Amino acid sequence: LALKGSNYAGLLERHRIHTKNVEHVVDSLRNERIEVRLVKRREYNEETVRWADAVISAGGDGTMLLAASKVFDKFKPVIGVNTDPERSEGHLCLPVRYTHAFPEALQKLYRGEFRWQWRQRIRLYLEGTGINPTPVDLHEQQLSQEQHSRAHINERFQDQRSDISGPHLLPVRALNEVFIGESLSSRYAVCSVLFRENFKSCKPSFKFSLHRASYYEISVDDGPWEKQKSSGLNVCTGTGSKAWSYNINKVAHQAVEEILKIAKKHGSLNMPLNTELVQKVTNDYNESLLYSPEEPKMFFSIREPIVNRVFSSSRQRGFSSKVCVRSRCWDACMVVDGGTSFEFNDGAIASIMIDTEDALCTVLLEE
């Protein structure tokens, strides 16, 4: 790592800090005679979740997403502790001060000085010819996955005629968002080279361009189907409205200033155009993109829509209860919380909605 110029000392230090913070949480729990099973990413599964009364994730927001991804029981609390405050915003975790004072958090839980927070999540139905409801875990490292997947693909090629399939409910619930877009840009993608000897240090030999527009049709709240071409479609929850969706949709101070300057030019501004006004408008606009994780509604946004003779997009973003998407893509996928991916190719139809039965139980400590 160091030879390649990576900051090995920095990585080691962050690992040390994380390990120390995890020990603190585990010790705090065991001091209260709470039985603790400490599992790493690979060992974390639905059996472990069933065993537990509650799940605590120790890491950043990504770890919290992973923890939530195996919890389907509405009454199984999941609590996040941010063991890496330097690197993670910890939106999904307890406030950072509990990282070094976890017993305080436990005391509040004992005394009922908290309330339950149900974070709504998104469910996905997939149907159509040639769909593949088997998820790909983007964080999975095991070599066996290659063989597993090769068999999987062989199976699918054999079964090609057998698939007028009804809607499959996919075995995932999105805590942040579902993103639909082209996964690899090049139709002529050649290969990736896998060095079996040292897994972590190998990298695919080919880099694929990020930029490939996605073609699809979209229907919002059972409205009319619209053909679209864009860099992808993002459908988020209230939780996710602070995440990627926010970064897609937020407006820059610079852009608002420019827009108000133009409006002023058209004689439409009767106040001096100063930084304070621009800041207010920018902040108000960006805040309007956020909403409560407990609201059972979704926010969809189209990323970099391409508008021309063929494609239109009447609304670039908005709230909805249901979004249906029909893929017209060659090589697209649906990605849930940046961690699990499903093929979503020409002919497949996804139905995206919130069911309050899928909510994730978390806690909000009183401050």
Next chain:
Amino acid sequence: LALKGSNYAGLLERHRIHTKNVEHVVDSLRNERIEVRLVKRREYNEETVRWADAVISAGGDGTMLLAASKVFDKFKPVIGVNTDPERSEGHLCLPVRYTHAFPEALQKLYRGEFRWQWRQRIRLYLEGTGINPTPVDLHEQQLSQEQHSRAHINERFQDQRSDISGPHLLPVRALNEVFIGESLSSRYAVCSVLFRENFKSCKPSFKFSLHRASYYEISVDDGPWEKQKSSGLNVCTGTGSKAWSYNINKVAHQAVEEILKIAKKHGSLNMPLNTELVQKVTNDYNESLLYSPEEPKMFFSIREPIVNRVFSSSRQRGFSSKVCVRSRCWDACMVVDGGTSFEFNDGAIASIMIDTEDALCTVLLEE
């Protein structure tokens, strides 16, 4: 293809149209006793360019980008004919009417009823430890590339200590843009499966999430270095200002309406907020993103900047003569015109600028 639900009949028809249009161009040239070499993508190379007095691309904008990518001579005209007007906007090609009336275009060229247009292009210098100045052609289909690249990677692992390298001028010139971003999202990316039997129908078994923020440092016009985290950095030419850059930066009618509503709420609008005003402001703003292909200046924009405690971004977009970027990414690349890709990992520094010697010679016919 049809079994998978693809529109085979449609693909075949487009191929037929394209072939007919190509024949029309070739016949028109030969009728004037102009010697024509008709080459496909794979056969198109620098030797062919050297042989020619002029290069005509027959396809869409993508084909024009490919044609330009092998031309480094400022005085070798490259002309694009849009043989696929249904699918391609043809921004880089002659007006669509010449597709079926190419002799008219030739007549104008003979009579001098045109002017030369020099489209400025971007050059790239790369330096730093562990860089790899070998480009990967994202459109290249040949199997041998795998072996080529495997050898290439082996070489690099052996040479790891030998690389305090000065700036390499990369053998490419961007006609549209250079994009810098993470190429694959998952650090634990496993593999892609390659079916050697039927190349075009095989698809990698794993889809990688598109969403992975890129870390880098940026210095504009030799200004101070700024740490940034975003979905990537786009640096375009005047030509490219109509392309991806436009889609990244354009503002939606819906967003402008919302911004003006908020400004109105703060007492800042003295005109009724009607669709006409919103449309005017939207159009003016979006038009300000475009500029002449002949202007020797670049436009940089940061895609979905992440602003938090650690990362700031003083300017999200702007014009510049020089952009330097230091990679802090694990698995990033620089992608030129969506077709050629260079590794750009932790420690590598790219210097991006326009040199008028690199301009591409095209024609603007008088109308």
